[in-house]
Amino acid sequence: MFEIFTVDFMQNALMAGVLVSLISGIIGSLIVVNRMVFLAGGIAHTSYGGIGLAIFLGLPIFLGASIFAVAASILMAFLALKYKERVDTFIGLIWATGMAIGVILIDLTPGYNVDLMSYLFGSILAVETSDLYTMFSVFVMILIFVIFGYRNILAVSYDSEYAHIRGVNVGLFYTLILVVSSIGIVMTMKVVGLILVISMLTIPVFIAEKISNSLIGMMIVSGLISTLFTIIGLMVSYYYNLTTGATIILVSVVGMILFLTIKKIYDLFKRGTIA
């Protein structure tokens, strides 16, 4: 059943899947605990402008998307800190502007017949070895950020007002969390696409939240759960010839429903034995 991973492009897909799962486990945890899910969606869609720019100028796609994602995250962090109540309006605005720029730039690129679907829904089967190096570098960068900034990240995420009183630079760390997440989002988009990226960032975290009692534990558990879903999704999509990104998401949803059902039964059982 694992012989599919002897095929060259499937090996790349597997490695990309694992790397991106670990990345999304970490940044997904940060995004969920900071209630930044809508911001993350905004960043993912804005980065389509960067994809358009990269195609127009002939730059690497990752580079163009990352530039747009980082710029969008800095702008959004600034707006979120300054205009807390109106931030949803601004996110919507940036979201649409980024996508529109992307569409127009691709229109203006002569003779380019873009496969829009691969950006919207991911193209894990088209991962090249150079992409793997990029993903690995990003993974290491995120790890360094989390390990060395853990105390401050935890303080800002849990209680930013108190962190401020204790001398933590809240604005800086809030922005860093978003910037680091935005680069991770660009990597995750390669696997599941910009539309489905949100569910890859939230479903494993939602499960991990129920069984972990620390932020670092949540990151590890959701990374592992995400890896499991991705591998199963890859295999199912290969054998049934389905779109990989969408299959991974549906596997995750089924996994989540199974988990919640088992947990519910377990809780009932536990209560029953105590009584």
Place this chain on the structure above:
Amino acid sequence: MIKKILEIDDLTFSYDDNNVLENINLSLNEKDFLAIIGPNGGGKSTLLKLILGILETKNGKITINNQNPSLQLSNIGYVPQNTNINTSFPIKVIEVVLMGHISYKKPIFGYGKDEIACALGALAQVGMEKFANSKIGSLSGGQRQRVMIARALCNHPTLLLLDEPTASIDVDGQKQIYELLKELNKFITIVVVSHDISVTLNYANKVAYINKFLKLHNNINKFSTTPQNGHFCEVELMQMFRNKNV
């Protein structure tokens, strides 16, 4: 000699054109227990934020241990108003308490052994050491409030500020919190903002009524006769009730 902990001189503060606080004068000594009462929007939280240095004073002066509040942050413990936010956050009790240490002078990677020992000590002070490794969301409101007090005690403050510490806690829990504060008051100066006037009167030795202006009631356990200078607030009301009971 009695040591002065907090001194506020002629403080006036406004967010825009209208003064929120006007001509505030207040002096607290070692082991004072001040309760701040007053209507919503009367400036209670603003005063706390000024003491904490979150807001900057423009007119007037605040000194803590004879220094600017920003230099005395490590000597102030603070328990914020709403501790029921973020209860699904995956964080252990001990990690919440460890937030109380000032971070920028310590190593960024992990926590020091002395810091952990100190945090466990603070938890023991509030009777919550057994819960050190529990998830914060699994505690009751009163227990969580005690953890927040432990967090504030983490850096051994000389002044402890609490903003409505019993707002969302049942009656038993409220009593426990106030008994705990009474214990802590033996060596820490306490300022508590509370609507809970009856409880406050039993524990505080000073009560400040703030509604733009500050009216201080010293020796509140002695019955004062009639309201003076046109000032009449819950303190007088409670004293009248108390007098009837006697």
